[in-house]
Amino acid sequence: MTAARPAPSRRSRTRANGDGTIYQRKDGRWEAAGYVLAPGNTRKRVRVYGATRGDAMTKLTEKIAASNRGFPIAAADSTVSAYLAYWLDGVAVHHLRENTHTRYAASIRLHINPGLGVKKLARLTARDVRTFLDGLRTTCQCCAQGRDSVRRSCCAIGQCCGKQLSPLTVTYVHAVLKSALEHAVREDELPRNVARNVKTTTPRPRRFQPLTxxxxxxxxxxxxxxxxxxxxxxxxxxxxxxxxxxxxxxxxxxxxxxxxxxxxxxxxxxxxxxxxxxxxxxxxxxxxxxxxxxxxxxxxxxxxxxxxxxxxxxxxxxxxxxxxxxxxxxxxxxxxxxxxxxxxxxxxxxxxxxxxxxxxxxxxxxxxxxxxxxxxxxxxxxxxxxxxxxxxxxxxxxxRQAIDTLNNALNTENDDSGDPPSAARVR
Known part of the structure; x- marks a missing residue:
């Protein structure tokens, strides 16, 4: 008599080679793991989590698909610049207009990478972000970006022009960094978005003078x-x-x-x-x-x-x-x-x-x-x-028209009765 075969375990489901593994954890969440391309042309095993099997599988599939297109998958132990490169070319490119993507890339290349690029993503703190933004407000950008040494001007000849970023540009750079770190939180790479904890003053809008x-x-x-x-x-x-x-x-x-x-x-x-x-x-x-x-x-x-x-x-x-x-x-x-x-x-x-x-x-x-x-x-x-x-x-x-209208309404000389409105008419 042949013994009944045991029901297959949900942990033992076989998957195609390269598709990764997926199983349900003791806490009820689903965990999926697989190998993807990492910075330095190496392979790295990453893990993602989801409330359902489908959520976890979707996250892993997105990472593997980006890896197959040649985009390194930065993780929490990667540098900020490595993660931003992955986010910009593997994620943001699918959601932004091309001109907006170009402006994001310029902000990362000119400002974020020089200031925060070498830091580890997992060790980035709100203080780091605040110090970085304060530096953008006070540092001469010709010196910070090396323009003075190339042109032999500004600080290179001892005559700093003091060219600083406008408050609107600093706010824009901060928004780009927040958007990138927010995606890291959604992918469970970071527990929180430290850039969101940094509050910046809202720049005053440009006072335009429309035509009369x-x-x-x-x-x-x-x-x-x-x-x-x-x-x-x-x-x-x-x-x-x-x-x-x-x-x-x-x-x-x-x-x-x-x-x-x-x-x-x-x-x-x-x-x-x-x-x-x-x-x-x-x-x-x-x-x-x-x-x-x-x-x-x-x-x-x-x-x-x-x-x-x-x-x-x-x-x-x-x-x-x-x-x-x-x-x-x-x-x-x-x-x-x-x-x-x-x-x-x-x-x-x-x-x-x-x-x-x-x-x-x-x-x-x-x-x-x-x-x-x-x-x-x-x-x-x-x-x-x-x-x-x-x-x-x-x-x-x-x-002036609004004030004159109010003055006419409050002018007691135009009030014939002089009596206050009755309570029945007050609403």
Missing amino acids: AAEARQLLQSAHTDRLHALYELALRTGLRKGVLLGLHWADLDLDGGTASVCRSLQRTRSAGLTHLPTKTQASERRIALPTACIRALHGHWERQEEEREGAGADWKTSGLVFTTTAGGPLDPANITRHFRGLLNRAGLRRIRFHDLRHSTATLLLEQGVDLVVIKELLGHAHIGVTASDYAHVRLRLQ
């Missing part, structure tokens, strides 16, 4: 004969971002219905050059109403573009874009910036950024008493708090 209504009219009048007149009409009357304006296609416009669909942005990236990307946030994808002046300007722009198409002949590049070069290709955002500076000079206006046209739109709408919710939808902000914080300032004239 008179300045805005002056700008549009100067742009009336400009080839890109319709672009400036849209920028000032709708508040669309520069990338969104350059990414508009004629198919996105309904000139008969007076609407425009915002669904993409034209950006220059290092790898692909000028390319279309999704809008900044999901809330940025929206349909907006077009003012009559914009519709009229777009009709004129269409006629001008048709003339340019006929003049270019076979050299015309069919792109479907609203705003193009004279040959039909996409416009470079940097060229628009230079073109805008020339327009400001011709109009006799002070120097502002192109993005300040968007701020001018919102401020002028606020001055006209437009509700903040309507401005939020027009600008495509994800939350009304963003709109409220960005445009909390009002001009002195608007403040």
Whole structure:
């Protein structure tokens, strides 16, 4: 009589070679372990944990997949620079826009690695991070990054320029470090995010001076004969971002219905050059109403573009874009910036950024008493708090109107009865 075979243990499940092992611990958590590529072209056994078998397996699979793509898997006993290299090229690259990834890489290369790169990740403390950030605020960056020795200037010749990082840049570097360490906590490499325990002062936002209504009219009048007149009409009357304006296609416009669909942005990236990307946030994808002046300007722009198409002949590049070069290709955002500076000079206006046209739109709408919710939808902000914080300032004239309104309400000379309101009317 053949004895019954015992049921297979959950610890004895066989897996393919290289897939690692997985089992349930006595504390109820699941532990998965496997070999991955480590710094120095070596192999290292790593362990990950999860509340369920699937959670642990997913974490291990991600590490092995990154290892197979050639990315070293940094662990807690790795240096900060080794972990940041893994996080930047193996994790963040899948969640960030290319231009944002480039800025993260620059912050790590120029600031974090020189200051904290040699420290062990597991031994990094909040004091280390605080000392590092304080150094960024007070240290001459020419000397810290070795620029003076290469250029034979600054500290190398005994004449330190004292060039320090702005508070906004220090806050940005801190945010990059926090994001990287937060991922280490999620992967159970660190028990806590020491960078999150360091509090930094919130930098004051840049005080921009939007165009007044008179300045805005002056700008549009100067742009009336400009080839890109319709672009400036849209920028000032709708508040669309520069990338969104350059990414508009004629198919996105309904000139008969007076609407425009915002669904993409034209950006220059290092790898692909000028390319279309999704809008900044999901809330940025929206349909907006077009003012009559914009519709009229777009009709004129269409006629001008048709003339340019006929003049270019076979050299015309069919792109479907609203705003193009004279040959039909996409416009470079940097060229628009230079073109805008020339327009400001011709109009006799002070120097502002192109993005300040968007701020001018919102401020002028606020001055006209437009509700903040309507401005939020027009600008495509994800939350009304963003709109409220960005445009909390009002001009002195608007403040004066508010104060005068309150004074009129409190002026007892205009009160016929002089009696306080009855309790029945107080709510």
